[in-house]
Amino acid sequence: MNSFRTWLHGKWAIPVISGLLIIASWAVERIAGGVYNPIITPRWWIDAGTHATGATFFTLADVFMLAAAVAAGYGIILKAISALAVKYISIDLLVSVAAIGAILIGNFWEAAAVTFLFTIGHALEAATLNKTRSALAELVAVAPDVAIVMRDGAQVEVPAAEVRMGEIVLVKSGAKVPVDGEVVSGTGAVDEASITGESIPVEKVASDAVFAGTVSRGGFLQVLATGVGADTTLARIIHRVEEAQDSKAKTQAFIDRFSKWYTPGVMLLAVVAGLVTGDIVLALTLLVIGCPGALVISIPVAIVAGIGRSARNGILIKGGEYLETSAKISAVAVDKTGTLTKGTPSLTDIIVLDATSSSSDVLRWAAAAEAGSEHPLARPILQKAVDEGVAPRGIPGDVTPVPGKGIVSDVDGRRVLVGNSALLEEYGIRDDVGAARQAEDLAAHGRTAMIVAVEDNVIGLVAVADEVREDAAEMVRRLHAAGVEKVVMLTGDTRLVAESIGRATGIDEIHASLLPEDKLDAVANLQAQGHTVAMVGDGVNDAPALAIADIGVAMGAAGSAVAVETADIALMGDNLLKLPEAISLAKRTVTVMQQNMAISLITVVALLVGVFAGGVTMSIGMLVHEGSVLIVIINAMRLLRNTKGITAMSKGERVPATSPVTSDRVDA
Template identity: 75%
Template sequence: MNRLQKWVRSSWSVPVVSGLLILLSFGIERLGGGAWNAVIGPQWWIDAGAHAHGSGHVFTLANAFMLAAAVVAGYGIVVKAVRALMVKVIGIDLLVSIAAIGATLIGNFWEAAAVTFLFAIGHALEAATLTKTRSALTELVAVAPDTAIVMRDGEQAEIPAHQVRMGEIVLVKNGAKVPVDGQVVSGTGAIDEASITGESIPVEKAKSDQVFAGTVSRGGFLQVLATGIGADTTLARIIHRVEQAQDAKAKTQAFIDRFSTWYTPAVIVLAVATWLLTGDVVLALTLLVIGCPGALVISIPVAIVAGIGRAARNGILIKGGEYLETSAKISAVAVDKTGTLTEGTPKLTDIVVLAEDMDRTEVLRWTAAAEAGSEHPLARPILDTAREAGVGPEGIPGQVTPVPGKGIVADVGGRRVLVGNPPLLAQYGITDDAGAGPAARELAAAGKTPMIVAVDETVIGVIAVADQIREDAPAMVDRLHEAGVQKVVMLTGDTRLVAESIGQKTGIDEIHAALLPEDKLEAVAQLQRQGHTVAMVGDGVNDAPALATADIGVAMGAAGSAVAVETADIALMGDHLLKLPESISLAKRTVNVMKQNIAIALATVVVLLAGVFTGGVTMSVGMLVHEASVLVVILNAMRLMRNDHNSTAMARELRTPAKDREAVDA
């Protein structure tokens, strides 16, 4: 019974029943003669039919089934039209309702049944297509975990996932879904994060690593401290964002909606004028059917839903149709250096010894002792390297005085240690740099940040720290150019020498270095004044002004970041640069499909109108062609659900280790 009720409520029940009634009518008509084809109905109806159409067109049993088919298929259409009229909206349903009722009144039962039946099929196809194109959202909802195993009172307890409390320890076993966002406190395992980042290769997780609700354990055992539950999980935020985005309208769709508001009444006026001028009511009703902008109305939303759904499945969240449309026009991409083109985790790369009585370890020891009290980000890699070498500072560091723009001065065991640039040496009266100047310039030219180290009055060496370039940064720049981006610009607060080195290695078109946050904003505004549609990729902190100014703000590695998911126009859930050109390519494909759909819809209406006035198109044939155009528009949009060649190649490149890619290229 439940299955029958489900079918009755489905969008296909109406066209199926209507279609069966039409087939019964045709069957009775073919049998012919006798009681099967007898004239039925009240005498006034029979007389009216005979008077209007002659004895061959009176109301028969076959016509009764055809009328029943029209009523079954047309009832819902009329109800929708009346409801729309009550809120002063004249829509496509009204056109079909008038045409079907008019055809019934003049005895064209086949035309009435055909029009309503084909329109009902069109509605069912639209509903099925939107369900299909929303499959990415359905898949996201499906991966939401139902249960969780938590530690309570020292024992394992299986509870519904939504009942997990913040701060509880959740156990994640092999094959289980992670029920919460959290931090691993014990154990190791491999987690499939495809539902969040779009990447199918499991990620190894250990103590202190982040895990996300909806991901799946592919091996190992983890104890996870719950830091995000229920609606506060990354998965819940993604589902909410995709749901909003698929319902958001693009500018083109808004225009089509405004166009339809005027177009539909215009078709009604045209039909009435035709009837008054020609006296041909059938021609007037046919114009109503032919003028239905069904394919035009669905052409944009079905493409948007498919495009955004395809992106979400690949770990790319696009805020809505308007942003999808704007992304297709991107001609310039501005990228921050640290954390975007580079890994964002500086490492100590060089130690140049300049004092004859010292070695690398001794230079590292003095530098680390001075940096122990520094808050500068570059102090961390120096201290980490010193500890690994066994010369890390112990206890509380001596007094450290930062010198803005130059470096630091530290008191280490009663001796003065300077770590910084040549102006710092000059400030403290050190004139002999022992060759540190040329060494520092050479390191800077290689894209590294050099620091000269002096103890008392003697320069003992130069150390260099560098942020490693991401392996996929050069490929990203190439892909952006292939996607139609004219200019890729680096905006960084780092020095010119370091920026130029990174730019040369990655193929960046234009470099702006030593920028403050307001300078980055001005650089983006300048690109816009040059006529570019600009996308800005940054971390959302010091890049916030530039991100707000850009036409499209892009957040990378947004998994787990509530702010990035909610505020970015495009959020790349994984930390892969190649997702950026992939998102632009997908946006261009979606907009192309939208344009193709509009062209198909308008061309169909024009051709059919021409056919009506030349006498070659009837009401039923017109509706058949009209619904065929709807089907073509739908199928065209469905192509977006497939991965194109470039997306497949990008995905393969993302999953292939660098050394293997080099072997393939060789």
């Protein structure tokens, strides 16, 4: 009984009931064998050609056909009235007027056919639209239900939403990770495809981050909960995708404005046609075939499918407007450190230039000066100092960062400078030992050199190097294949270092020795040249450039709630090849949008020609109309297929090995 009640409230109940009544009408008429069997109740009708009125009687077949029209049309009329209450002329109103008009002229079959086809079309639309939202449904489905936590020394199973921050959660082989957290003990392999789109499980050890909704494929992990419930990466992704799929592209906003005028226009056309020709059937038919259903749905269905497909692949696009803009990207500006390079520099050289100093002295002074720095270059210097047993104690008394040049620190009452030759010039320190020349030689070999000076004496250099990411050159190639005309590197490092990276990756244009505001100017210049610019950066030093770019891209955003919420495109994994994949998918989505609009408009024009030429009835018009709606939905569903396209590597193709390069002070 409950199942039947559920079915009655489902999307297929009305079409099935209406369809059965139509079949019953045909059956009664066939059984009657053409014999006229009037029912007592009279009916009034209007002759469509003469406008004469007269009385006849209902047959049983008429009763069934009228009941079919009422069953299917009741809900349509209610929706039309609700729309009118908020001063909106909807498609339902066109169908309602056409169906009521058909009943008034005694054409019960047309009334029943139009409303039946309209309801069955809506049911099919709902079913297929659910398919386009399948990516979001899959994200919701991977949300964990339960968690095993340690409480009072015992394992306790609780709903995932009831895990408390700071609790230790146990993740066993085959189980879903129920929280965002940090591994405190154990090892294991975790499938992070639901978050990053990467199908290869990631090995996890102590201090590694894990995310809710990922799945353990082996091992045993103890995880400290740092994000629970709605504060997990998965929850933020679901929220972001829901908002993005409901957002409107500029084209969709135009279509919405167009339909507000188009629908009343169709009604006016039907009235004029009826008055001029005296043909009520023609007027009612125009109402039916003029329904802009396919046109209205053509854009949002493509956006839902496109954003859903990208989310399934670990790419979050902020909304329809950003997806549409991404399809126009013609220039990509990339930060160097952490984007083209791995972002984990190590100390490679210590050069002594002062006869009274040793390599340990150079390292000790450099580390002591960098102890108060937040810059990524400080880390490899400090780590090397720890390894060599010359690590500084405490922090400098005064630290003055000099953007684009280096750092000046007060160490035990002595001024220590660590930076480039421009820093020496600013503080009036003479380079009598050729430090600048040696720094250039190191830069030519892909290393970032920093001159170390104590008071007014240059004592040596330290150099660090970072590695070019293995997929950096492949990313540049695929961006070009995706239609991007220019890939530009923006870096605060020296020209020599930047050119070394450019040769290794195939970058088209290099802008070196940039301050954060210089990066903003570089992006603005690209836009002035007519480019639609995407900027890929870390969101800190690159914030001005990211803000002015047409599309701001954040990489490795799975661990950053801010990036997930604010970036125009958030690449959840640390995979450079997701960028050309995102652009390629955006272009495919916009192509589908254009195809859908063409299908919709061609269908309406063809039906209008058919009506005036003769041969297209209300029922045929509605059938073709609903068919066009299904075609645009099915066309959009093609986006859900995981096509390799530009994101796949050709058979036998290899990513070329690259040389180590450097990090810099401005763009790290």
